[in-house]
Amino acid sequence: MADGNVPPSARAQRGIRVIPRRIDVFRIFCWAASVATVGVLIWIGVTILQAALPAISKFGLGFLTNVAWNPVREQYGAGAFLYGTVVSSFIALIFALPLGLSVAIFLSENFLPSAVRQTVRFVVEMLAAIPSVVYGLWGIFVVIPLVQKFGPAISETLGFIPIFRGPVIGNSMFTASLVLALMVLPTITAISRNALVAVPNTLREGAYALGATRWEAIFGVILPSASPGIVAATILAFGRAMGETMAVAMLIGNSPRFTTALFQPAGTLAGLIANQFNEAEGLQVSSLMYAALLLMVITLFVNLAGELVLRRTQRMTLGVR
Amino acid sequence: MTSPNTPTQVSDKFFSGKKHKLAVLRSLGNRALTILCCLLALLTLVPLFSLVFLVIKNGLPLLTWEVFSGLPPAAGLKGGGFGNAIQGTFIMVSMALVLAIPLGVLSAIYVNEYEPYSRLSNTVRFVAKLLTGIPSIMAGLFAYGVVVLAFGSFSAFAGAVALGILILPTILLTAEQALLGVQTAYREASYGLGATKFQTIVRVVFPEALPAIMTGIMLAVARAAGETAPVLFTALFSQYWLKFENLDSLVNQPVASLSVLIYNFSTVPFEYQLQLAWTASLVLLILVTIANVLGQLVFSKKP
Amino acid sequence: MSNDAVNPSPTAMHTAATSSQAQPRLDLLSVRDFSFYYGSKQALFEVSMDIPERQITALIGPSGCGKSTLLRNFNRMNELIDGTRCEGDISLLGRSIFDPALEVIALRRSIGMVFQKSNPFPKSIYENVVYGLRVSGEKRKSVLDEAVERSLRGAALWDEAKDRLSESAMGLSGGQMQRLCIARAIAVQPEVLLMDEPCSALDPIATVKIEELINELKREFTIVLVTHNMQQATRCSDRTAFFYLGKLIEYDETNRIFSNPREKQTEDYITGRFG
Numbered sequence: 080m081a082d083g084n085v086p087p088s089a090r091a092q093r094g095i096r097v098i099p100r101r102i103d104v105f106r107i108f109c110w111a112a113s114v115a116t117v118g119v120l121i122w123i124g125v126t127i128l129q130a131a132l133p134a135i136s137k138f139g140l141g142f143l144t145n146v147a148w149n150p151v152r153e154q155y156g157a158g159a160f161l162y163g164t165v166v167s168s169f170i171a172l173i174f175a176l177p178l179g180l181s182v183a184i185f186l187s188e189n190f191l192p193s194a195v196r197q198t199v200r201f202v203v204e205m206l207a208a209i210p211s212v213v214y215g216l217w218g219i220f221v222v223i224p225l226v227q228k229f230g231p232a233i234s235e236t237l238g239f240i241p242i243f244r245g246p247v248i249g250n251s252m253f254t255a256s257l258v259l260a261l262m263v264l265p266t267i268t269a270i271s272r273n274a275l276v277a278v279p280n281t282l283r284e285g286a287y288a289l290g291a292t293r294w295e296a297i298f299g300v301i302l303p304s305a306s307p308g309i310v311a312a313t314i315l316a317f318g319r320a321m322g323e324t325m326a327v328a329m330l331i332g333n334s335p336r337f338t339t340a341l342f343q344p345a346g347t348l349a350g351l352i353a354n355q356f357n358e359a360e361g362l363q364v365s366s367l368m369y370a371a372l373l374l375m376v377i378t379l380f381v382n383l384a385g386e387l388v389l390r391r392t393q394r395m396t397l398g399v400r
Numbered sequence: 401m402t403s404p405n406t407p408t409q410v411s412d413k414f415f416s417g418k419k420h421k422l423a424v425l426r427s428l429g430n431r432a433l434t435i436l437c438c439l440l441a442l443l444t445l446v447p448l449f450s451l452v453f454l455v456i457k458n459g460l461p462l463l464t465w466e467v468f469s470g471l472p473p474a475a476g477l478k479g480g481g482f483g484n485a486i487q488g489t490f491i492m493v494s495m496a497l498v499l500a501i502p503l504g505v506l507s508a509i510y511v512n513e514y515e516p517y518s519r520l521s522n523t524v525r526f527v528a529k530l531l532t533g534i535p536s537i538m539a540g541l542f543a544y545g546v547v548v549l550a551f552g553s554f555s556a557f558a559g560a561v562a563l564g565i566l567i568l569p570t571i572l573l574t575a576e577q578a579l580l581g582v583q584t585a586y587r588e589a590s591y592g593l594g595a596t597k598f599q600t601i602v603r604v605v606f607p608e609a610l611p612a613i614m615t616g617i618m619l620a621v622a623r624a625a626g627e628t629a630p631v632l633f634t635a636l637f638s639q640y641w642l643k644f645e646n647l648d649s650l651v652n653q654p655v656a657s658l659s660v661l662i663y664n665f666s667t668v669p670f671e672y673q674l675q676l677a678w679t680a681s682l683v684l685l686i687l688v689t690i691a692n693v694l695g696q697l698v699f700s701k702k703p
Numbered sequence: 704m705s706n707d708a709v710n711p712s713p714t715a716m717h718t719a720a721t722s723s724q725a726q727p728r729l730d731l732l733s734v735r736d737f738s739f740y741y742g743s744k745q746a747l748f749e750v751s752m753d754i755p756e757r758q759i760t761a762l763i764g765p766s767g768c769g770k771s772t773l774l775r776n777f778n779r780m781n782e783l784i785d786g787t788r789c790e791g792d793i794s795l796l797g798r799s800i801f802d803p804a805l806e807v808i809a810l811r812r813s814i815g816m817v818f819q820k821s822n823p824f825p826k827s828i829y830e831n832v833v834y835g836l837r838v839s840g841e842k843r844k845s846v847l848d849e850a851v852e853r854s855l856r857g858a859a860l861w862d863e864a865k866d867r868l869s870e871s872a873m874g875l876s877g878g879q880m881q882r883l884c885i886a887r888a889i890a891v892q893p894e895v896l897l898m899d900e901p902c903s904a905l906d907p908i909a910t911v912k913i914e915e916l917i918n919e920l921k922r923e924f925t926i927v928l929v930t931h932n933m934q935q936a937t938r939c940s941d942r943t944a945f946f947y948l949g950k951l952i953e954y955d956e957t958n959r960i961f962s963n964p965r966e967k968q969t970e971d972y973i974t975g976r977f978g
Contacts, residue, residue: 095795095813100806105598106514112506113524116572119565120527123538126545181440190438199441202448208688209451210626211536212662213681217451219666261447292430315533322535324629325659329666349537349629356541356633371541375534382533386526517785585822589884592778593835593891594812603838604824 127375131368142369148335148351150359155366157373159337163345164374167252167327168320170341171259176313178260179267183309184297186268187275207265215329218258223249223330226257230342245340250332252345258326263316270315274308274392275301307392314385322378324349348374452685459682462675467683472639472661478672482680484641488556488655491642492635493624495560495650496567501617503564504571511572512579513601525576531569539565540630547651548634554654556642559635566630567620574616578609611698618695622688628659637664658684728755729796731894731925732777737791739772739781746772749791750951752944756894759917759926761940761957763933765972768946770929774897777927778814779807795894812839815888815924816897820904821880823872823887828855828864831872831883835891850890857923858886859916878909885916889924896920898928902935914939933973937961945969 134142138155145156182203186196230247237243278301286296302309332344333354346354348370356367467481507528511521543562548554582605590600636654643649658680665677730753739747747769754760762770775781776793779800793800800810812835823831832854833847841847851868855861860882864875872883881901888896898917902910917926917939930936936943937957944954945968953960953969964970 095798095800095805095809101596103596103598105601106510109506109510109514110520112503113510113520115503116507116524116568117520117527119568120531120534122546123534123542123565126542127538130541130545178440178444181437182444185437185441188437190434199445202445204692205689206444206448208622208626208692210628210659210684210688212626212628212659212666213451213455213685216662216666216677216681217454220454221450264444292426294430294433295426318533322533322537324535324537325663329663349535352537352541353629353632356544357636368541371538375538378533378535379530382530385533386529583822585818585820586824588780588783588816588818589822589824589887590834590838591780591783592811592816592818593838593887594808594810595834595838596808599838603834608825 124375127368127372131365131372133362134365134369135372137362138366138369142366143373146337150355150363153362155363155369157348157351157366157370159335160346160348160351160370161373162337163252163331164321164347164349164377167256167259167331167345167347168317170253170256171263171320172313172317174257174260175264175267175316179264179312179316180271180309182264182268183271183275186272188293188297203265203268206261207269211262211323211325212329214258214262215326218254218326218330222254222257226251226254226342234342242339242341245338245343247342248332248344250330250344251342252331253341255327255331255345255347256341258330259320259323262323262326263320266316266319267312270312270389271305271309274305274312277308278304307388311385311389311392314381314388318378318381318385321347321381322349322374324353328353455678455681455685458675458678459680462679463682467676467679471641472656472665472676473672474639475668475673476670480676482656482658482661482676482683484638485656485658485661485680486683487642488559488635488638488657489625489659491556491650492559492563492631492655492657493621495556496563496624497617497621499560499564500568500571500620504568505575505613507572508575508579509601509606512576513597513605524572528569528572528576531565532573535629536566536627537629537632539563540633543630543634551651553652554634554636555651556635556649556653556655557651559631559655559657562630562634563624563627566627567624570620570623571613571616574619575609575613578612578616579605581612582608614698615695618691618698622691622695625687625691626659626684628657628663631657631660632663635660637661728758730754731756731796732927733794733797734773735792735794737773737776737789737793739769739776739789740787741784742786746949747776747789748949750946751791752951752954754895754925754927755942756925757921757923758941759921759928759939761936761943762927762929762946763931763936763943763972764946764952766931769949770944770946771899773946774899774927774929777895777897778811778816780811780816782807812891813893814895814897815891815893817881817884817888817899817901819900821877821884823875823880823883825871825873827869828872828875828883829868831887832890834887839891854886854890855883857889857920858882859912859919860886876909878905878912881905881909881913882916885913885920889920893924895925895927898926900929900931903931910935933961945972947972 134155138145142155142157143161144158145154146158147154147156148159149155182199185191186200227247227249230253234243234245234247282300282304283296286300291299327347328350331346331350333346333350334344335346335351336344338345352367352371355363359367462481466479467483468486469483470479470481471484472482473480507524511524515521539562542565543558547558547561551558586604586608587600590604595603635657637660638654638656642653642655662677662680662684665673665680668674732754734750734752734754737747737750738745750769750773762774764770772781776789777800781787781789789801795810795813798805824834826834829851832851833841836847836850852861852865855864860879863879864883872880875883881904885896885901901917902913905913914935917928920926921941928936928940940957942955943957943960945952945960945964945966947968953964953966955965960969961973964973
């Protein structure tokens with residue numbers, strides 16, 4: 080820069096300096112990792128399918144409806160457990176949805192100061208972080224006694240509905256559902272809250288400007304706009320509840336007997352596997368793998384549905400890829 | 401103020417009659433719903449407080465050095481602890497991280513930096529989402545079928561494979577978000593200076609994304625430490641320390657873990673074992689909380 | 704195409720350029736019948752122009768006219784966007800920049816770029832300046848130190864930054880950040896400096912400084928400057944190209960363009976009737 084015009088020759092080499100072409104090895108590594116990730120899911124599916132094949136060929140689709148699970152006579156049917164899986168998750172949602180949605184609304188509105196909301200948010204995140212087995216332990220010492228104490232009263236008052244009839248047992252479908260509700264609550268809250276927060280403020284202001292009260296705005300405008308996200312939250316929570324293993328295995332009683340009574344021991348697919356796999360042999364292992372395959376297909380399907388709803392919602396509200 | 405048509409008169413006229421009554425009702429309903437919503441929200445705090453309180457109350461009395469150094473007592477006996485379970489959890493979580501971090505982070509780099517719109521990348525994103533929803537017990541069955549049967553023994557490695565599968569999507573998805581959060585301007589500046597893709601990723605993009613990736617890894621640690629179902633059929637449980645002699649030690653013997661210890665001891669009729677389960681829960685809860693808080697702190701450090 | 708009528712032929716242009724200069728100027732960059740597409744949308748229509756060395760060439764025109772697109776093609780930055788393609792050719796000193804044997808990173812080391820919004824890395828000032836050298840494999844401390852001083856001096860930032868080289872670049876002011884980006888670009892001693900509205904995010908005082916700097920840099924570098932600001936084009940550039948709707952409408956010496964535009968569209972634009 081010192082002397083006016085720098086002659087072109089001052090530069091070491093004019094034009095484009097030639098650089099040897101190199102293969103991006105790192106890219107190959109990254110590609111391989113991606114393929115491996117996809118491969119893992121397929122590998123899991125294939126492994127379990129292979130192990131389940133003997134049971135599949137023996138019991139066929141009757142496995143889904145047959146309610147007898149009898150290792151002594153080598154008769155296996157997952158009907159009761161399938162029922163238990165779906166019903167326990169469904170009851171959990173009945174409890175978790177209103178609560179989770181309330182928390183989501185609470186977190187997205189300014190009823191109480193921000194510090195309180197942050198605390199509640201932290202607490203809900205903590206709920207998600209607590210290990211399943213700790214929920215199970217807590218359930219044994221808190222929820223089971225509660226059910227034993229208040230169950231008979233509920234059974235008597237609601238006895239006109241068949242599912243509430245019968246003697247009340249602590250290790251029951253009802254107990255497991257209560258704890259499951261607590262465990263899926265964070266899922267519902269987190270996704271619903273995101274959906275509520277994503278509702279454009281102009282909609283809310285529009286409702287206020289027309290003289291709506293806060294709750295008229297929430298029920299009339301905000302919840303409907305956020306409903307796809309809330310639906311997705313519910314579906315994903317359902318999937319999570321069905322796959323939940325340890326807490327359920329510790330609380331539901333793991334009974335292979337089919338019953339519709341909520342205060343009776345029951346079983347779920349995941350709980351069945353956790354409970355019996357280590358002692359199983361031969362056809363029982365294969366049948367447990369069949370049950371696992373069933374659970375995998377169901378949860379994959381449910382999660383797929385939830386993910387698709389969620390993706391559509393996001394595309395609508397945010398326009399992300 | 402003395403004019404006949406003062407504002408107060410106008411509003412008196414306005415705020416009376418049928419319309420006004422309806423407004424009062426609506427406002428009351430509004431307040432009731434607000435209170436209901438707050439109550440329901442606060443209700444969710446009750447179980448958590450109950451849980452944390454019980455874990456501390458029942459777990460604290462035994463929280464002594466003996467618990468960390470001792471081995472689990474045989475049925476009905478007193479004394480001892482779960483040092484081997486802490487060791488096992490630590491070993492398996494570390495191995496799971498060694499397996500899952502490279503896979504997850506490299507996939508995230510491929511998906512976000514190399515081919516954001518390719519079919520493979522979309523598939524990877526989708527598979528990661530599906531893997532997050534897969535029941536954790538599947539990972540256990542898979543590792544049983546692939547590792548335990550192959551080596552002929554329950555092992556730390558089998559447990560680590562199962563846990564690794566479980567945390568892979570967490571790491572992949574948070575890493576992808578972290579990379580997505582790096583400004584395009586940095587990439588452009590780097591390419592504009594003649595950097596290769598690799599140089600851009602390693603020198604500019606990755607360091608920027610690192611804090612957020614670390615958060616994901618800490619979340620994964622918290623998750624892996626608490627999981628039971630995946631290690632139940634893979635690592636099983638052991639009454640003894642894992643004696644590390646060579647790499648074979650990781651594949652030829654069952655290993656204890658905190659979570660399986662809690663599961664095993666939760667249903668036994670012996671008071672001391674139960675207390676150990678509570679204490680193990682306390683230790684696990686503390687570990688999980690530390691991992692979570694650490695993750696959040698690392699993340700919030702980013703300007 | 705009608706472009707022939709609009710664009711003066713390369714030779715004519717060359718004579719026009721040389722006539723006013725003491726020594727003949729070499730055409731460093733040549734654009735030939737260059738068209739560019741974002742997906743199905745065509746952004747540039749058969750543009751042809753030659754950019755002489757060690758001069759400042761300004762590309763002006765209303766938003767979306769293709770001036771930035773052309774600029775980002777000179778160092779093939781547009782390839783980073785999915786679904787783009789081009790026809791025609793651009794060459795640097797007679798060598799096509801699209802030559803398949805040519806590594807694009809080599810091209811980018813020869814053609815530096817300064818972006819609209821200053822984008823220093825979240826690293827120290829020193830590391831920012833030496834980034835281009837480091838990625839091309841330079842490890843010798845003496846070379847790097849020398850390059851830092853030379854580049855920062857070249858970018859008129861040395862006096863302000865010499866005592867804080869190890870501090871983060873994020874602590875600099877907006878104008879300083881942009882000068883740091885210029886220093887970073889000239890550290891690798893490129894042939895050409897591409898500047899994409901380098902002052903649009905800066906206050907007037909910082910703008911003046913950058914403009915002075917650009918005039919200084921022309922002694923050593925060939926500069927292509929995209930600008931929205933017509934005063935800036937008149938103040939800084941030797942030659943001006945006016946783009947409209949993806950076509951090169953007029954390209955001549957800056958004085959000629961602004962005093963006596965040949966095309967009606969150019970006149971309308973520079974007199975502020977549209978854009």
